[in-house]
Amino acid sequence: MIALDAAVVTAYAPAADGPRRGRARRAAEDVVRILGPVTLDLTEHRIAVVGPNGSGKSTLARLLNGLTLPSSGTVRVDGLDTARDGAAVRRRVGFLFTDPDAQVVMPTPVEDVALSLRRAGVPAAGRDAAARAWLDRVGLADRADLPVRALSGGQRQLLALTAVLATEPDVLVCDEPTTLLDLRWRAVVDALLADLPQQVVQVTHDLDAAAHADRVLVVDDGQVVHDGPPAAALAAYRARMLPPTPAAPAGPA
Numbered sequence: 001m002i003a004l005d006a007a008v009v010t011a012y013a014p015a016a017d018g019p020r021r022g023r024a025r026r027a028a029e030d031v032v033r034i035l036g037p038v039t040l041d042l043t044e045h046r047i048a049v050v051g052p053n054g055s056g057k058s059t060l061a062r063l064l065n066g067l068t069l070p071s072s073g074t075v076r077v078d079g080l081d082t083a084r085d086g087a088a089v090r091r092r093v094g095f096l097f098t099d100p101d102a103q104v105v106m107p108t109p110v111e112d113v114a115l116s117l118r119r120a121g122v123p124a125a126g127r128d129a130a131a132r133a134w135l136d137r138v139g140l141a142d143r144a145d146l147p148v149r150a151l152s153g154g155q156r157q158l159l160a161l162t163a164v165l166a167t168e169p170d171v172l173v174c175d176e177p178t179t180l181l182d183l184r185w186r187a188v189v190d191a192l193l194a195d196l197p198q199q200v201v202q203v204t205h206d207l208d209a210a211a212h213a214d215r216v217l218v219v220d221d222g223q224v225v226h227d228g229p230p231a232a233a234l235a236a237y238r239a240r241m242l243p244p245t246p247a248a249p250a251g252p253a
């Protein structure tokens with residue numbers, strides 16, 4: 001289980017027209033709170049995180065596997081503190097970025113998945129065959145030895161997802177995994193995520209996808225402002241984002 005206890009994230013963000021200071025002289029007034037305090041126990045199988053641009057969703061997602069550490073408060077994964085046990089946390093919690101090019105580092109798909117297997121401790125002798133088996137599972141077997149740049153954007157995101165899954169995490173955190181994909185690839189990735197046995201926490205602007213979650217967190221202005229079943233949380237989010245339409249003027253009597 002992932003548990004956040006009064007987790008706060010701050011960042012150094014000096015005003016553009018403020019005085020310029022060296023690293024040693026950063027002023028307290030230039031430190032801004034970008035998230036929190038957030039206290040949550042994340043136990044549901046499928047959790048969606050929605051909210052406007054810049055509201056803090058990615059920051060929240062990155063807290064969950066220690067990519068971002070809380071400035072105060074704690075984040076624990078199965079009791080492991082992300083600030084102290086980062087490597088063990090990252091073995092449990094995989095992270096999928098919006099842009100697969102930020103994640104895929106090797107020249108070919110089979111090498112990229114093999115790298116994940118290496119990180120997961122799979123012995124060298126079995127890695128190539130295991131990587132091919134993973135690619136086969138997601139329908140990328142015939143792309144295994146092509147240069148990654150020859151894959152479509154959708155195939156690259158599928159590859160990035162496969163490379164994360166190959167490490168067999170207990171939890172998968174996805175930060176807008178389908179935002180860059182066309183409708184067809186979005187459906188492929190959504191279907192794959194829906195079928196995973198793992199807990200999935202997904203940041204998304206796709207409210208249709210969020211509607212299938214067990215729990216939806218609505219983040220706004222660095223706070224979790226709604227938390228509950230999708231119907232109620234998404235209605236609250238829509239009401240927050242979209243002003244009510246003015247009543248139609250009355251017609252002639």
Ligand SMILES: Nc1ncnc2c1ncn2[C@@H]1O[C@H](COP(=O)(O)OP(=O)(O)OP(=O)(O)O)[C@@H](O)[C@H]1O
Pocket residue numbers: 011012013034051052053054055056057058059060
């Ligand atoms: N390292 C940083 N330094 C200063 N400000 C930051 C830093 N990281 C994030 N922010 C700010 O914190 C806020 C929250 O950012 P975050 O990326 O979490 O939002 P988001 O909800 O994921 O946005 P989007 O939907 O646009 O991806 C934004 O205003 C962002 O500019």
